[in-house]
Amino acid sequence: MEQSSSKVVIITGFTLVMLLLLVLVVIALHSISNNDNKLNEIVGNQQKIQHVFTMRESAINRTLLLYKMVRMDDPFEIDEEYMSLLGHASRFMDARNGLVAAIDAGEELEEWDATKPIVSLGAKSQGKVVDLIMADEMDAAGELLSNESIPIQNQVREGLSKMLQGHRIRVSNELEQARIDNKTYYLLVLLLGIVAIALGVSITVYVTRHNTKTETAIVTQKELAEQASKAKTYFLANMSHEIRTPLTAIIGFSESLFSSKQNHQEKVEATEAIVRNSKHLLQIINDVLDISKIEAGQLETEEIKTSPFEILFEIESIIGKQAKDKGLGFKIDYTFPVPKQIVTDPLRLKQILINLCGNAIKFTHEGEIKIQVSCDRETRKMTFVVQDTGIGMAAEDIDKIFESFSQADASTTRNYGGTGLGLDISKQLALKLGGELSCQSQLGKGSTFTLTVDMNISENTQCLYKLEEVSVLQGEDNIGDMHGRYSGHVLLAEDSLDNQQLVSMHVRNTGAEITVVENGEKAVEAGLNGDYDLILMDMQMPVMDGAEAIKMLREIGYTKPIVSFTANAMKEDRKVCFEAGADDYLVKPIDMEHFHEVLSRYLTLVTDGEVVSDTSHGLEDDPGYIELVDSFVEGLPRTIEEMQEALQKDDWVTLQKISHQLKGIAGSFGYPEITDISQEINKHVNAKQFQSVPKLMNKLCEQASKVNSSEFDNAIPTNA
Amino acid sequence: MNKNVTAVIADDVFEMRTLLSKSLKVLACEVLATANDGPSALVEVKKVKPDMVFLDIDMPGLTGLQVLDKLKSENIDVFKVIVSGSNTVENVKEAIAHGANGFVVKPYSISKIKQIMDKYHASIGS
Numbered sequence: 001m002e003q004s005s006s007k008v009v010i011i012t013g014f015t016l017v018m019l020l021l022l023v024l025v026v027i028a029l030h031s032i033s034n035n036d037n038k039l040n041e042i043v044g045n046q047q048k049i050q051h052v053f054t055m056r057e058s059a060i061n062r063t064l065l066l067y068k069m070v071r072m073d074d075p076f077e078i079d080e081e082y083m084s085l086l087g088h089a090s091r092f093m094d095a096r097n098g099l100v101a102a103i104d105a106g107e108e109l110e111e112w113d114a115t116k117p118i119v120s121l122g123a124k125s126q127g128k129v130v131d132l133i134m135a136d137e138m139d140a141a142g143e144l145l146s147n148e149s150i151p152i153q154n155q156v157r158e159g160l161s162k163m164l165q166g167h168r169i170r171v172s173n174e175l176e177q178a179r180i181d182n183k184t185y186y187l188l189v190l191l192l193g194i195v196a197i198a199l200g201v202s203i204t205v206y207v208t209r210h211n212t213k214t215e216t217a218i219v220t221q222k223e224l225a226e227q228a229s230k231a232k233t234y235f236l237a238n239m240s241h242e243i244r245t246p247l248t249a250i251i252g253f254s255e256s257l258f259s260s261k262q263n264h265q266e267k268v269e270a271t272e273a274i275v276r277n278s279k280h281l282l283q284i285i286n287d288v289l290d291i292s293k294i295e296a297g298q299l300e301t302e303e304i305k306t307s308p309f310e311i312l313f314e315i316e317s318i319i320g321k322q323a324k325d326k327g328l329g330f331k332i333d334y335t336f337p338v339p340k341q342i343v344t345d346p347l348r349l350k351q352i353l354i355n356l357c358g359n360a361i362k363f364t365h366e367g368e369i370k371i372q373v374s375c376d377r378e379t380r381k382m383t384f385v386v387q388d389t390g391i392g393m394a395a396e397d398i399d400k401i402f403e404s405f406s407q408a409d410a411s412t413t414r415n416y417g418g419t420g421l422g423l424d425i426s427k428q429l430a431l432k433l434g435g436e437l438s439c440q441s442q443l444g445k446g447s448t449f450t451l452t453v454d455m456n457i458s459e460n461t462q463c464l465y466k467l468e469e470v471s472v473l474q475g476e477d478n479i480g481d482m483h484g485r486y487s488g489h490v491l492l493a494e495d496s497l498d499n500q501q502l503v504s505m506h507v508r509n510t511g512a513e514i515t516v517v518e519n520g521e522k523a524v525e526a527g528l529n530g531d532y533d534l535i536l537m538d539m540q541m542p543v544m545d546g547a548e549a550i551k552m553l554r555e556i557g558y559t560k561p562i563v564s565f566t567a568n569a570m571k572e573d574r575k576v577c578f579e580a581g582a583d584d585y586l587v588k589p590i591d592m593e594h595f596h597e598v599l600s601r602y603l604t605l606v607t608d609g610e611v612v613s614d615t616s617h618g619l620e621d622d623p624g625y626i627e628l629v630d631s632f633v634e635g636l637p638r639t640i641e642e643m644q645e646a647l648q649k650d651d652w653v654t655l656q657k658i659s660h661q662l663k664g665i666a667g668s669f670g671y672p673e674i675t676d677i678s679q680e681i682n683k684h685v686n687a688k689q690f691q692s693v694p695k696l697m698n699k700l701c702e703q704a705s706k707v708n709s710s711e712f713d714n715a716i717p718t719n720a
Numbered sequence: 721m722n723k724n725v726t727a728v729i730a731d732d733v734f735e736m737r738t739l740l741s742k743s744l745k746v747l748a749c750e751v752l753a754t755a756n757d758g759p760s761a762l763v764e765v766k767k768v769k770p771d772m773v774f775l776d777i778d779m780p781g782l783t784g785l786q787v788l789d790k791l792k793s794e795n796i797d798v799f800k801v802i803v804s805g806s807n808t809v810e811n812v813k814e815a816i817a818h819g820a821n822g823f824v825v826k827p828y829s830i831s832k833i834k835q836i837m838d839k840y841h842a843s844i845g846s
Contacts, residue, residue, distance in 0.1 A: 528825040559838040660805065665827065
């Protein structure tokens, strides 16, 4: 935007300057041509003046000569003067011709026209005087001269003087006009010149300033980019170190488990180290994901009814142990009343508190960590003050710790580890939860972090007034939290072999049965075929992913519980699961608490070790169903007989038909073995592999005889 | 409310029809008619107007999928269930594409049929 507007300014400015210069040139040219014209006119007029002047002088001289001649006696002198008189006549004529040629129409012509008759009259009169002189009639000549010629000549002189005067005035006027014109041009050119120069200077100044500004901006941006790049490079290097550290421990301890020299205690310790480091690694990955979400503006929080006490008890159990291990004290002080429930994002709140307390422990070498909890009913905010007696920080470092990728100083990372992301994430999360996070610290004395979050409570939210009430609550909540044993059949769809083994192990440990398939398509087929109490469906699988498989199963009438496995617990991911039709979700890596909680929701809890086989809602007790099974069992020998007859007669069509039917029916009544063998027979007959059919028939007879010999009650299927 | 659910069963195998109809009876579903091929299934459905129809995928005359197409083109409102001996995803996809509301794989179990009934009840909002 700024770029383009400055371009417009520069182009407009330059165009204006160019236009001004053009106008200046035109004016200057015009002025020169005007001056030229005026000069020509003046010169012309001067010539005309000269002509008139010459004419007047000649006329006067001729009169004077005549006057002299009239008084002369010597004929030679008279001839000499006569020659002179002719010379004046010639000058007069030249001047007159020159004047007539140069004369302009109008005033000048009028003046000349008025003077011309007298001039010619004067010349004629003079001619007569000369004639009389030549005839030596001096007296008559003198008389004619005095009485006629001189008065006429006086008129001629006056006329020519008038013309002279007229020409002089015109010259003077022209000179005056030329002076005025020149002055006007001068002022105009001066003014335009000044404007052009001013404009030129302004544009130059503007362009220079703009360039300087742009250059400064570019330099600043470059510096910022360099800084960011440096910070990220540093962060990546540090991250690599941070990731390698727990990985080294995980790989090292895992490999050590192969060693036969390790005793049980060492193996337990190694396993603990693996779990601890894995969790730490997960934390790092979560932090990086969070920060990238924050930077992309995609961090979302939820609003869930939550007991603040439950969160704090959990913090106590996690942080209390860590503090104790480091020889530090840990306590939570409540300023009652505190609402029994608040509406917030419990996971995020826990994340902030764990981060703050974790830091407190990290930077404290002796003393205690304390959380003070209080509520303001007015502002509906809950405040958590996390106080430690650790190394503290200098005032100028406090702001820095909330920036991504930085700790108070680089050496902190070397001494204390950590990614430097936690506090930035915590601060952003606090804002998202409707509160804020601030810090006060004194170098060497310890730090105090104050977190506030919105409680989103109403007027009538129940409050607790002492910790004992809380303990009762906690007792209530913890009922049923133990990991129990379950019965039921679980189908797991998961493509990763390791995860297959891990989940299978966990499920088997609860006493439930598990069947594993490796993609969504197999899951649909298995789900249609068997009766599973629960399907655990990974979302990301080859061939057909979890969401599509769940959708398909739901579409064709599969109504039993399906729990999806998702790589993370963000709202979006869960939305995908639920929209597909999942009843619940589990997050990878598996949190054992949550895993058992989910299993307990969908599998039958076995309290005293007894195996519950009833998985089809007691329908087997239905008289109608029993009757149905009864009729199948009764009819089975006849069916087998028919098949054997067909086999003996090589009647493959009949055999194919009966085996097809039996395949469908037997399983339905809880005899999967008969279904399996029938299916085999059917398959072989269809494929015309008749030689293997007799053997399969024998197997079928054997199974069928088992059915008939068993008690009816035992034949009630389990649908397993 | 389950009492009122009615069904038509179409399967070319007598035992299958009997088994399914007995199973449905257990689940309080009244079988109004049975058919042993596709065309008669279509006739029965139009005649008795059941809530549900169970169609074997592999029947003479018209296959289960062809019956689905006919029901769809004639705008007959019935909850359609395909019954098949094969559980391949290809079959399932095809059934869904032809407008099936449910898919049951033989061998039957009460549990499987009950799920279909559950879906039917959910679909009518009872």
